[in-house]
Amino acid sequence: MALLQISEPGKKSINPKVKLAVGIDLGTTNSLISSGYLGDVEIFPDSSGHVLLPSVVQYRQDAQPIVGEKAKMEILVDPENTVTSIKRLMGLSASETQNLPQFEQYTFDSSRGDESPVIITRAGRKDPIQISADILSGLLARIHSAIDEDIEGAVITVPAYFNDAQRQQTKEAANLIGLSVLRLINEPTAAAVAYGLDSNEDGNTIVFDLGGGTFDVSLLCLKRGVFEVLATGGDTSLGGDDFDYVLSDWMSERVFDHGQATLKERGELIAYANSVKHELSLHNSVSLSFNEWRGTLDSVEFATICEPYIKRMINACRRVLRDASLSKEEIDNIVLVGGSTRMPIIREAVESFFEKPPLTNIDPDKVVAMGAGLQAEVLVGNKSASDFLLLDVNPLSLGIETMGELVEKIIPRNTTIPVAKAQEFTTFKDGQTSMVVHVVQGERELVSDCRSLAKFELGGIPKMVAGAAKIRVTFQVDADGLLSVVAEELSTKKKSEVQVKPSFGLSANAVEEILNSSHKNAKLDLDVRALREAQIEAKQLIDAIKAAKEGDGDLLEESDSGRIESLVHQLSEKIPNGTSQEIREMTELLNQITSDFAASRMDRYVGQALKGEAIDEIDQ
Amino acid sequence: MQSIKKNFFELFGLPISFDVDVESLSEKYHELQKEFHPDASSLETEIEKMRSVQFTSFVNEAYNTLKSPIKRAGYFLTTQGFDTENVSQNELDMDLLLEQMQLREKIAELPKDDSAMPALANLKQDVKQKLLIQQSSFADDARSEKYKSAKKTFHELQFLYKLLSEIEENEERRLEY
Structure with a gap:
């Protein structure tokens, strides 16, 4: 098979066993987990029925960290040890973290400079990868309590605008708890998958995704079961939380008359601003009261306060349209994702820009995790790629x-x-x-x-x-x-x-060290493993070449055939007693000299694929 | 390392011609992706994964090249044995160059804030109009096998696309603050 990785559609059904795959929305404010193991893809709640797991971790002395709802209640009680919005620090260096006001309650290791930030908690030093890993563990517990089966792998969503460092660190967080990552997919793409499979209608969809700490906008085209991302844009330093901060600043000026608020008061004011924001989603005007201060705020004034942020979001929509060379009129659907899109000022801004009402028939909190779960089903082979295929872009x-x-x-x-x-x-x-x-x-x-x-x-x-x-x-x-x-x-x-x-951030070695220390009893002998892998790969290549020659030997020149034959022979003899390096080198050489043959076969199969001919015989 | 011997046109089963129906190209692109994308088959070995990534990278590049008129024009010329990287002065129309310079100066003189957006939009419209005219003249030349003339038109198209992207960069700069 190694010569050509063509496998016919539906081949996976040879193994009728359904694999346990999960989709994870690892959010700034809340996280969710879904799986299609029990039938349709669904969100897994905790024992009391909550689907959202607050992305909050409280670190305790000599005890496991607390994750989620219980940790959230400790934010004001134990601010130094209760970490929130950690996603905002993914991929940042310690020096970049210094200027972020919402992290001022934590004690950071000040010597980190260009390295990843480290928060000093009473349970020790924690970096964003470890804290994210603790949130992931909290999510996996929901699956483990419902299904007694090993998890094959996970699709984890990331903001489309996450850079390479942020993506790598997300993967490392999963690796840290031994969770295999099938794929990282972009949050707006996941949302579009959930909507597209729900409506089954072809067309161009704009996904406007405003989470707690990130903002993404993506333009996708669904056609013939293929989701093609045409363009994506956004701003990783913009999110629903910003409305809390800007509103708390606005109130702070009035409450303290430009005086200094204590750290505790600022925390309280941000929490209060958050509740005011939620109330403004339900009412046109809200009476305010904080300490002795009283005031009112209506949605018009709130929109004015938030205007700079809304303008940035609409500009991102313009940029995405331009990158995809489409006009507003060519957009068929607008999908709103993320809890912050519940804010009426956001809905109105989006609707007035696109001159079309947005779709909201799937819960904006759940839609990303649902899409991730669907993609996970495809990647483990529970669902076929001919049902749907995702073509994503680099952001x-x-x-x-x-x-x-x-x-x-x-x-x-x-x-x-x-x-x-x-x-x-x-x-x-x-x-x-x-x-x-x-x-x-x-x-x-x-x-x-x-x-x-x-x-x-x-x-x-x-x-x-x-x-x-x-x-x-x-x-x-x-x-x-x-x-x-x-x-x-x-x-x-x-x-x-x-x-x-x-x-x-953590070097690959550091990650390995942590992995090894957490799996003390199952310590892998790396040399043995490397040898085993080299042997398997060599055997697979030899088998594939034999099969290829049987099926398509007519594409092979006689002289090449002889050379390949003798190298196959040498490699076969090397497999039982060669070193991993010797086997690997010889496999690589054999792979190289057969690449021309592989290319000729590829030519043949591409032609057949386009003519729609059956290609079952290719694999054998 | 190329994982296939076909050229971009052959890959999609198309004749080597500038005239491409983008809709049917996209249909064939989707067929190939469904068959060969890393997600489409259960790949077990590293070599398999690497090959699939390489092949779909090639398919993506081929599709991107053929769906864009300017890239397709350049690629078409290389299949006819022309070197599109090099261009000599006498291959270009002086009037056209002069016009380009004037348009550039116009852009540079515009105000630096978003009050320049309508003017930029107008310029963009003009350039797009010119692009369409040149594109159809390239298609005519290509069909009647006047490759020298086609090459000249291709370089003019390159200038126009450059200008278009400059206008767009200017728009983008005014959207950020």
Whole structure:
């Protein structure tokens, strides 16, 4: 099979056993979990029937952390140890965290600088990955109490505008508790999947997703069971919480007459602002009272207070329309997602911009988790991809640093993934023997305005005059939206590559250490495992080649056939007693020399797929 | 490493021609994605996953190239053996270049806040109009195999697209604050 990974649709039904897969909406304010294991995809509530799990963790001395509703009640009682809105810190460095007012009640380790922030709690040091992992554990408990089965994997949603570092950290949080991530999908995409499968109507849909701490807008086209994301945009530093902050600032000016509020008072004022915001969703005018102060606020004035934020949101809608080359009139449906879209001022702003009322027939709190659960069903094979397939895009441009600290974009934003793009660069000094490849993400022209993802060096470039060496840099973004970069000097074929990891946060080693310490009894012997994997992969390749030759041997030149035959023979002999490295190298070589054959077969099958011919025989 | 030998047109079972029906192209694109996307088959080995990612990356690039008229024009010329990366002065129409410069100056003189939006929208409309005219003249040249003339039109199209994206960047800058 390795030669060509074509499997006929419906093949998975050979195994009639339904796998347990979950969809997770890991939100700033609330989180949810869904699964289709028991029939239709549904949200799993806690024992008292609550579907929303507040994304709040309270850390205690010598005891397991408390997650959810109970922890939420501790926010005002034990503010230093009760963490909220942790999603806002994902992917940020400690120094970027310093300026965020809503995190001022925590004690941060001040020595972290460019590394990930660490909150010092009474249960020890906690970073955003660990805190997110605790929320995930809280969600999984709901599944474990209902179903006695191992979880095959999870689809976790992230804001479309999450950058590479934020996505990586979300994955690491799942890894930390041993949860395998089938796919990270964008929240608005998940919502559109839930709506699209609900209505089963083709057309262009705008998803306007305003969560507690993030704002996304995406434009999707549903046609023939394929969800194609046309463009996505938004703002990770904008969310429903901002309305609480701006309203509490507005009240603070009046309550304290520009004087200083204590930390506790500010906390109370933010909580009060939140309840006022909710009341304004139900009533046109609200009487205010805080300490001795009394006042009123109506929805018109509230809209004025919030105007700068609403303008930013509408501008993001304009940008998405432009990126997709569509006009407002071509939009068939508008979907509102996220609890904050319950605010009438948001609904009115969206409706007046698109001149069309938004759809709200699925609960905006649940819709993202529902979509994630549906996609999880496809990825574990409980549902077929011919029912629906998701084609997503990379939300932010990816590029590398060139002379003068300028960014050369290699993959522009809103390109359908997976994608691979290569670009050639050259040396700028005579005799230059190495080159630093600096990978950045963002829309701006200057490196300093973009996010740095990785930096690595390609050495061993032969000495040449400036401009003579040719260095090809290839960017590959996989279906999860994660990037790997390869730089290659073309005359020497010298290669250097990185899987992009955030340049801060836990290193891969650190994650492994934690994993090992939490699985002390099931410590894996990594060498044995590597050897086992190499052997399996080699066997799979050999089997695939044999099968391919049987079916499509006519595509193979006789000389190639002989070379392949002898290498297959050598590899077969190596499998039982070679080292993992020897086996791996030989497998890679065999893979390379058969790639031409594989390409010819691909040609044949693509032709057949388009003609609609059965291709069952390909796999055998 | 290319995972298939077909060119972009052949991949979708299309004749090598600038005239492409985008609707039926998109239909074929969806068929291929449903068959070969990493989500569509249960991939077990690393090699399988890598191949699927590589092949669908190729399909995505092919689709993106063929659905965009300017990219399709460039790609079509390369299939006819032309180097679209290089262009010499005498291949271009001087009047057109002059007009471009004047339009650029016009953009630069506009006010820097969002009061310039209507003027930018007008300019955009103009440029789009010109693009449509040049596109149809490229299609005519391509059909009658006047490739030299087609190449000239292609470079003019490149200028117009550049101008269009500059206008859009200007719009974007005025939307941010």
